[in-house]
Amino acid sequence: xxxxxxxxxxxxxxxxxxxxxxxxxxxxxxxxxxxxxxxxxxxxxxxxxxxxxxxxxxxxxxxxxxxxxxxxxxxxxxxxxxxxxxxxxxxxxxxxxxxxxxxxxxxxxxxxxxxxxxxxxxxxxxxxxxxxxxxxxxxxxxxxxxxxxxxxxxxxxxxxxxxxxxxxxxxxxxxxxxxxxxxxxxxxxxxxxxxxxxxxxxxxxxxxxxxxxxxxxxxxxxxxxxxxxxxxxxxxxxxxxxxxxxxxxxxxxxxxxxxxxxxxxxxxxxxxxxxxxxxxxxxxxxxxxxxxxxxxxxxxxxxxxxxxxxxxxxxxxxxxxxxxxxxxxxxxxxxxxxxxxxxxxxxxxx
Amino acid sequence: xxxxxxxxxxxxxxxxxxxxxxxxxxxxxxxxxxxxxxxxxxxxxxxxxxxxxxxxxxxxxxxxxxxxxxxxxxxxxxxxxxxxxxxxxxxxxxxxxxxxxxxxxxxxxxxxxxxxxxxxxxxxxxxxxxxxxxxxxxxxxxxxxxxxxxxxxxxxxxxxxxxxxxxxxxxxxxxxxxxxxxxxxxxxxxxxxxxxxxxxxxxxxxxxxxxxxxxxxxxxxxxxxxxxxxxxxxxxxxxxxxxxxxxxxxxxxxxxxxxxxxxxxxxxxxxxxxxxxxxxxxxxxxxxxxxxxxxxxxxxxxxxxxxxxxxxxxxxxxxxxxxxxxxxxxxxxxxxxxxxxxxxxxxxxx
Numbered sequence: 001x002x003x004x005x006x007x008x009x010x011x012x013x014x015x016x017x018x019x020x021x022x023x024x025x026x027x028x029x030x031x032x033x034x035x036x037x038x039x040x041x042x043x044x045x046x047x048x049x050x051x052x053x054x055x056x057x058x059x060x061x062x063x064x065x066x067x068x069x070x071x072x073x074x075x076x077x078x079x080x081x082x083x084x085x086x087x088x089x090x091x092x093x094x095x096x097x098x099x100x101x102x103x104x105x106x107x108x109x110x111x112x113x114x115x116x117x118x119x120x121x122x123x124x125x126x127x128x129x130x131x132x133x134x135x136x137x138x139x140x141x142x143x144x145x146x147x148x149x150x151x152x153x154x155x156x157x158x159x160x161x162x163x164x165x166x167x168x169x170x171x172x173x174x175x176x177x178x179x180x181x182x183x184x185x186x187x188x189x190x191x192x193x194x195x196x197x198x199x200x201x202x203x204x205x206x207x208x209x210x211x212x213x214x215x216x217x218x219x220x221x222x223x224x225x226x227x228x229x230x231x232x233x234x235x236x237x238x239x240x241x242x243x244x245x246x247x248x249x250x251x252x253x254x255x256x257x258x259x260x261x262x263x264x265x266x267x268x269x270x271x272x273x274x275x276x277x278x279x280x281x282x283x284x285x286x287x288x289x290x291x292x293x294x295x296x297x298x299x300x301x302x303x304x305x306x307x308x309x310x311x312x313x314x315x316x317x318x319x320x321x322x323x324x325x326x327x328x329x330x331x332x333x334x335x336x337x338x339x340x341x342x343x344x345x346x347x348x349x350x
Numbered sequence: 351x352x353x354x355x356x357x358x359x360x361x362x363x364x365x366x367x368x369x370x371x372x373x374x375x376x377x378x379x380x381x382x383x384x385x386x387x388x389x390x391x392x393x394x395x396x397x398x399x400x401x402x403x404x405x406x407x408x409x410x411x412x413x414x415x416x417x418x419x420x421x422x423x424x425x426x427x428x429x430x431x432x433x434x435x436x437x438x439x440x441x442x443x444x445x446x447x448x449x450x451x452x453x454x455x456x457x458x459x460x461x462x463x464x465x466x467x468x469x470x471x472x473x474x475x476x477x478x479x480x481x482x483x484x485x486x487x488x489x490x491x492x493x494x495x496x497x498x499x500x501x502x503x504x505x506x507x508x509x510x511x512x513x514x515x516x517x518x519x520x521x522x523x524x525x526x527x528x529x530x531x532x533x534x535x536x537x538x539x540x541x542x543x544x545x546x547x548x549x550x551x552x553x554x555x556x557x558x559x560x561x562x563x564x565x566x567x568x569x570x571x572x573x574x575x576x577x578x579x580x581x582x583x584x585x586x587x588x589x590x591x592x593x594x595x596x597x598x599x600x601x602x603x604x605x606x607x608x609x610x611x612x613x614x615x616x617x618x619x620x621x622x623x624x625x626x627x628x629x630x631x632x633x634x635x636x637x638x639x640x641x642x643x644x645x646x647x648x649x650x651x652x653x654x655x656x657x658x659x660x661x662x663x664x665x666x667x668x669x670x671x672x673x674x675x676x677x678x679x680x681x682x683x684x685x686x687x688x689x690x691x692x693x694x695x696x697x698x699x700x
Contacts (some may be wrong), residue, residue, distance in 0.1 A: 302689035
């Protein structure tokens, strides 16, 4: 039964036509309370349905979604949340599949979500490809969800954060949030997970030059993937370089010393060691209270971010303000007004 | 005459009683148009008086100040603006004095301003000490201004930015903005200068661990000061370390490769080389248009910052919002609401 439900949950989102017919069929019959009960009873199809409501822009759906989240909240927050990032080609899918299967063998339930900044442009999705994580996707203890779409990264983040809550209420112990190393998406993911893993390749030429230190700084562990065959020597060199890079960073508030490890997800080598490092991180940060502190800080961050973004959007959406902004920018470029005088002028229009 | 005016300009701001009596005496007699004329005629006392108006919180003074800035603007933007930062003890005063005297010998006019984040707390000022830069202060081609005070760094920044405009209108070619390495002040200074110089000490133990990369990243040049006597060897080692650290940073948009240089401001060694590096920077960035591009971006940044800060202040100043924020934070900590539901609730109160 669980297996059938799971298959339904997966296939539904890989086929747009079936999503639509599914949504239409259920639209009038979904009851928020029943859905919450089913989610808490670990029904994968109920979980999928609830997430679809979260992702809907229909106000009636949103109202229902808010009720569901509110009732799932007391049952959430019990998982560990792991962010995984890396450039395309680093082997994220294979890594998550290998790690996910390892965790399931240990009795865990694993949900994989994605934050995909490119999906708003290309309408594609880093998890939309059916052939990815095929093994893991078939497992009833796994739940794989394509990335939420939205017009803004903030909107995608909101949906992802609420999806985490539902997955936790449905009994998933490990939530993996995947993102590609593009733009601000890593920062967004880092601000919603407990542990952040950066996947790298050896010999990609970016160990020294062009390292995006912002990302290195966020990483709780760096895993150099594809450390197999002829790559092993290069992977070891890269490990030295990244360890050196880490020394340039200040000590983390978590008191955790970030690790550099090598692995081959394809050959299932080094994955156990990475998982042990992750467990070690949680042991340390739960003992020193950093774990709960970080979650509270993340909540505050998202609260303030949401308010600030909405205040800005409300202000700058006005055509009058937009026109004035353009005018003032021109005057500034002509050295006829200062930034502060221009700001005052614009603010007084509101 | 210039010398007498200059002395007046300096002493006025080192004695609070005399400032007050001076302001009272002039309050009714200052005419904005006359003041602009005198500033453009390079009168130091007029410049000081205009800056005092900028720093005043009196609405009548502010109105006059805005008029003065507006009329000085067409004559501004002709200097080079250099930010200098470093922790207390690194020798900023001596460095600025030595560099300033070198520039004056080359026929330049040098203004030294300060952004001092601590002044709002301690009511002190990094340029308030009369004994600092005594030599430079006596020179009629130099203008030294204690840091603007204010309740927020944004407020201090506004005053400093407007003071830069006045100094430029008064014919100063080189504007040096000094700050101590505390909190956000370096970021603030970096966003209002063309070139950012970081002063460091050798053997301070922070070359490897605890380097504030955010600052290193902003630096266009790192100067290791006090490279004299027994320190020379350590300074050379520090140079190697900092050069290595710089390799971990991405290439700058300016196309300028940041330098690491050693100097002894006290013994006037290496200062000429640092100035040559600075001139080289301006040659490159004026040729590739980065110079004017950066100034325009800074203007936009301050425009948007000012608007956003004011929008937030207007919203959060409401007691109703403050109470709701506290309540919602408590509910969030109890897992009874999400950041997004809480934000929505608070936004709808407005």
